[in-house]
Amino acid sequence: MEDIHPTHDSEPMTQPSSTVTSATEDGASAAPVRKKDYIQVRDFSFNYTPHVRVLHHITMDIPENEVTAFIGPSGCGKTTLLRNFNRMNDLIDGISHEGTITVNGQDIFDPDLEVISLRKRIGMVFQKSNPFPKSIYENVVYSLRVAGQRNKEILDEVVERSLKGAALWDEVKDRLQQSALGLSGGQMQRLCIARAIANQPHILLMDEPCSALDPIATAKVEELIMELKQQFTVVIVTHNMQQAARISDRTAYFYLGKLIEMDATLKIFNNPVKKETEDYISGRLG
């Protein structure tokens, strides 16, 4: 579905089709043509309780095989939106929403949709690395285990592929049966990435994955994200604007639950349309 004429029913939405012009200068993003919009958000509002609305009429398109960064000051709703993509907010009592979110054309709030099958297609990496108190091996294959996979050969293969994908294989290949809790902070976060990609999801959601890491570990994870976008559609929430500039193809700026501006990363950082975006990026706000 080529979305050349996106609908503009929400006021902060900007023209989404400028990737073509900026991507060539971005080195990392090699695709010069407009990609398929994988996640479509249409006029989406979200309330924690009937009186606390944290997202206001968001409309956006997240293209396939790109890194999309969500930036904005704390409490602006970017994490809430991210957690809606795999319906992690279902855990909270009293939530309600309006509008739709579709992933690959499928409405994720469809009552017939099984939330487990949705989550199997969407991997998630959290702000705080949260490996299970199990062995490294069992951490990686967790999503396959809960899906009932028992074949040892398949599991072994998945462990190797995922750990290589998360650039952790060489460091842990000799101690796969040891507890994951013995790893360093950066290794744990990469293990969580390996766990998230083990089931070969289509989308990888990352909620400030580097906020608890030192610069070296951060560099490793960023490098990894750049590679992951070959296979996955990555959505990353970050507070670090240099990080957003370094790794993302597109950037969305949120403020007070509204999507202020979304465009190619270079455009957002060099030539934002909105005054608020410019203020935030230049440090005058937030």
Place this chain on the structure above:
Amino acid sequence: MSFFSPSSSGKVEPASGEPMVWFSGMWLGIGLLMIVTLLGVIVKNGLTIFWPSRVVEVELVEGSPASIQGAKVLAGEVRKIQEKRIQSETGGTAREKQLFVGNRDAYGFGFRYLDEADIAKLSEPEGIVVAERVEYGDLIGYPVALKLADGEVRADDPGFFDRLKKVVAAGNARRHEIESIEKVQIGRINQRMGSLRLAERKAELEGRLTEDYRTGIAADLAELQRQYEILAGKAANLRAEQKSGLFVYRLPTGTEREIPVGDLMQFYFPNQIGFFTRVGHFFSEVWHFLSREPREANTEGGVFPAIFGTFVMTLLMSVAVVPFGVVAAIYLREYSKQGPLVRAVRIAVNNLAGVPSIVFGVFGLGFFVYFVGGSIDSLFFPERLPTPTYGTGGILWASLTLALMTVPVVIVSTEEALAAVTRGAREASLAAGASKWQTIQRIVLPASVPGIITGLVLAMARGAGEVAPLMLVGVVKLAPTLPLDTVAPFIHLERKFMHLGFHIYDLGFQSPDSEAAKPMVFATTLLLIGLVVTLNAAAILLREKLRRKYASSAF
């Protein structure tokens, strides 16, 4: 502060909170002191009963009121020395000794208080013997002779003690044989006769009782009866043999008495044996206490059935309480919608722990014993009625009653453990495509196991020491059989059982000679505390092992 004059120490700041530290420390100290004193008293009194102390012979002054049957000489173990108030115009106090004089059959009592003023002379005669008997407690006296079938051996003969040792050993062997015949072999025959009669009754109830069947059963019964008579004859012969030899002894008071050798269980010379023999005797007594069955209205012998009953009941209770409490806590914490109703349920559960335990006993009697047990009887054992099988107190019902009583403890601690599992862990699991139950099963429950075991430890500590409800649902003073044995189906959950807690109550307050039972009360208390500590230590070790496994979680 008053020790320091302001001039020497400069300006002293008022110690902020310092007195509070001392104050709180003092209260902890008092608490610890009380606990240590209590344990000390129990340990001392519980262990001295097994120590073979020396026996003193006392000569009384003329005209003292303490004589036994007019005799002025008596002997016994000094159990207690205490001050007493004199009932006269002059007042003041005097010291008195409590003597364990034994020979309850001859004297009619086992203990005697003597004023120190009445004692003319104390000695420790070498030749005095203390013997444990099957009946009437210990014998304390001087050996005189052995009257055996092949003649009489006098105490001053050189071979007397070897001979005595031999006949006592032979008597013990015979007693074991009698026990084995009467309890095991005759017991088995009785059981088979019982089941034959039940089969007949069952056939009658189901209306398929034919004449052939009846005569067949009658023939089987006659055969069993014949076997029974053979065994009974054998046992009677052995019993007669037990009475054949006589041990003649002289009481310290001077009277000579005789006792069948078969009634002696063991003997020792308290004033001759050295320290190591004494220690050996001590440990063999402890072992007898732990491994033997009680005799003489529980005041003598061991407490093995009570240890076993307490242990099995506590295990059954744990097996029942953990799944029940954990499942309830999972529902309360993980599935139910947190609201006023759940809060009310939680408060009710917590308050359940404050209901008097006897109320649980009454509930257990009404619900488990009469309702559930009665229904089981009428459904599965109609042929045994009106004799109840499950419709009477038993170890199963006692365990379930205690499980019900302790379930709030497990629910509360499990809920806390579940609540302590972080959101991060749950979210990671859910984001990986696990269902809620898979998350609980694979992530939340393993991480909660240490907390669940903490609840179990608390439940066991409460359940193992509980007596009042048990008296209604299955505990007895003396249980003829254990809940586990070699007769099919090996585990007899319907049986009544003995319990250390009830044993303490029974010994201390229901026994005919409470003075004689007192050391046993202490020893049993020590044992019960030891059992609870052992069970708890096992659970705590398990918890530490699991905690290490899930330790340093980075959630």
